[in-house]
Amino acid sequence: xxxxxxxxxxxxxxxxxxxxxxxxxxxxxxxxxxxxxxxxxxxxxxxxxxxxxxxxxxxxxxxxxxxxxxxxxxxxxxxxxxxxxxxxxxxxxxxxxxxxxxxxxxxxxxxxxxxxxxxxxxxxxxxxxxxxxxxxxxxxxxxxxxxxxxxxxxxxxxxxxxxxxxxxxxxxxxxxxxxxxxxxxxxxxxxxxxxxxxxxxxxxxxxxxxxxxxxxxxxxxxxxxxxxxxxxxxxxxxxxxxxxxxxxxxxxxxxxxxxxxxxxxxxxxxxxxxxxxxxxxxxxxxxxxxxxxxxxxxxxxxxxxxxxxxxxxxxxx
Amino acid sequence: xxxxxxxxxxxxxxxxxxxxxxxxxxxxxxxxxxxxxxxxxxxxxxxxxxxxxxxxxxxxxxxxxxxxxxxxxxxxxxxxxxxxxxxxxxxxxxxxxxxxxxxxxxxxxxxxxxxxxxxxxxxxxxxxxxxxxxxxxxxxxxxxxxxxxxxxxxxxxxxxxxxxxxxxxxxxxxxxxxxxxxxxxxxxxxxxxxxxxxxxxxxxxxxxxxxxxxxxxxxxxxxxxxxxxxxxxxxxxxxxxxxxxxxxxxxxxxxxxxxxxxxxxxxxxxxxxxxxxxx
Numbered sequence: 001x002x003x004x005x006x007x008x009x010x011x012x013x014x015x016x017x018x019x020x021x022x023x024x025x026x027x028x029x030x031x032x033x034x035x036x037x038x039x040x041x042x043x044x045x046x047x048x049x050x051x052x053x054x055x056x057x058x059x060x061x062x063x064x065x066x067x068x069x070x071x072x073x074x075x076x077x078x079x080x081x082x083x084x085x086x087x088x089x090x091x092x093x094x095x096x097x098x099x100x101x102x103x104x105x106x107x108x109x110x111x112x113x114x115x116x117x118x119x120x121x122x123x124x125x126x127x128x129x130x131x132x133x134x135x136x137x138x139x140x141x142x143x144x145x146x147x148x149x150x151x152x153x154x155x156x157x158x159x160x161x162x163x164x165x166x167x168x169x170x171x172x173x174x175x176x177x178x179x180x181x182x183x184x185x186x187x188x189x190x191x192x193x194x195x196x197x198x199x200x201x202x203x204x205x206x207x208x209x210x211x212x213x214x215x216x217x218x219x220x221x222x223x224x225x226x227x228x229x230x231x232x233x234x235x236x237x238x239x240x241x242x243x244x245x246x247x248x249x250x251x252x253x254x255x256x257x258x259x260x261x262x263x264x265x266x267x268x269x270x271x272x273x274x275x276x277x278x279x280x281x282x283x284x285x286x287x288x289x290x291x292x293x294x295x296x297x298x299x300x301x302x303x304x305x306x307x308x309x310x311x312x313x314x315x316x317x
Numbered sequence: 318x319x320x321x322x323x324x325x326x327x328x329x330x331x332x333x334x335x336x337x338x339x340x341x342x343x344x345x346x347x348x349x350x351x352x353x354x355x356x357x358x359x360x361x362x363x364x365x366x367x368x369x370x371x372x373x374x375x376x377x378x379x380x381x382x383x384x385x386x387x388x389x390x391x392x393x394x395x396x397x398x399x400x401x402x403x404x405x406x407x408x409x410x411x412x413x414x415x416x417x418x419x420x421x422x423x424x425x426x427x428x429x430x431x432x433x434x435x436x437x438x439x440x441x442x443x444x445x446x447x448x449x450x451x452x453x454x455x456x457x458x459x460x461x462x463x464x465x466x467x468x469x470x471x472x473x474x475x476x477x478x479x480x481x482x483x484x485x486x487x488x489x490x491x492x493x494x495x496x497x498x499x500x501x502x503x504x505x506x507x508x509x510x511x512x513x514x515x516x517x518x519x520x521x522x523x524x525x526x527x528x529x530x531x532x533x534x535x536x537x538x539x540x541x542x543x544x545x546x547x548x549x550x551x552x553x554x555x556x557x558x559x560x561x562x563x564x565x566x567x568x569x570x571x572x573x574x575x576x577x578x579x580x581x582x583x584x585x586x587x588x589x590x591x592x593x594x595x596x
Binding site: 031034035037038039040041042043044045046047048049052053054055056057059060063068116119122124126127129130131132133134135136137139140141142143144145147148149151152154156157158159162192197200201203204245246249252253255256259260273274277278281282287290291294295297298301302305 | 330333334336337340341344345346347348350351354362363364366367405408409410412413415416417420421422423424425428431432435436437438439440441442443444445446447448449450465466468469470471473474499500503524527528530531534535545546549550553560563564566567568570571574575578579582585586589590
């Protein structure tokens, strides 16, 4: 007589105490089955992810060691592309500009977005409206935003210089048409656009700071600044770490903002690494050499992230 | 309570309000300028001093732009891509997240590490090999390329996994004992419970795809395939002296996103907060 199988393997043990089932075999087959089901869940997304992200990342390293031209024929050149980087002035400029952008954009964005989050956390009336306003630039398209800012920055008739002219006499900044001011202009727009996103992250982090700690510090006579420095900031550590990593990578890869605002100009004043990869690859079709530049960008991003991660681990310990 | 009535405190509150209002005005200024300029005559855009109220109001700009620019095609292409990407991302992302959050099997954590690792890898660094690969499949110059590019991002998996982990395991355990398969648990228990997270992911993905400029720039070379961002950028280049009309185009490209944002703000904020808190 065959007993009807009710439920899945897990419930089988309950409904069928006799005869005692061999312990090992069902266990392992259950495990295999479970693993297979787990994989089927992940597979649709993972296939796309593996093919479209992991494969190109691996291919990148191979391409950087070849002389890959527009016809798709690859000649192995070893480390020649990387040797060429040492003598490439434009590459040096792009690298320098990327670090310049990052060096200002990272701290300014963190400070401004944290300040906005602290302001919003004061439970003021209208805070919800303000949150909407501060986050709005982040969701608007870079093309529309760039063209507006370019007009605002227009040196002769733009509202920004008109405003500045009321306070400062003499030479006003030429912003996007000046070699010295183009990068600060891009950084201002970058910060304006991104700060709302990080503000939200900080705001979420601030909700995890226990109010009892603040109360205790207040009773001990700590001022607002001391409470911020000794209570809020330490409690925000995980958020701060996440935000720092994200802002850093975002700054190092900066591209579309610059492409539509200044196109790297004037001259090469705002040329950054990502754009140099784009120029070498999609405008001059030197795919091999462009890949070598891309490997540099890749390694910088990974290195910075690993260092931040290790630093965070050490502080945790 | 006593603290609130002290004059010093009160002054602090007022100061905070002033800061908030000034900051809000400053942040919104570019948008205000964009809308105002879009309603002006061309030669009124740059004046000294700035003319804050357009006179006469040029509604004409909003009619002319449809003639001068191929807005209909651009919006259609962008919609097709955005809807397809959003559908794929939400479906595969929430499916994969169930595997990561609710099941245990060998290799799971290693796989997830792979996903996390890509946070540190900018798309700009592998866009060239990716372009080579998709071109060799004949997908260059098709909307398929943009769909594939965006649909399998790690973000959806993170967001949904984070949310699923907040759903108590006892629910899926109970369903398992009742004989529901894992797929059944996902579809009948977890999905109905994760509507807020699904809404977040839908809105965020849609907006991201709508706004994407770099992907279309690299893959879509032919005019009939252009998305709204590419179209707007070329319009700016072609009519670079028509400042008012450019602003009109910009307003139109931002408008749908602004509406979606205002309606679904809550989901935006929650979505970003959930992926950020745990890091």
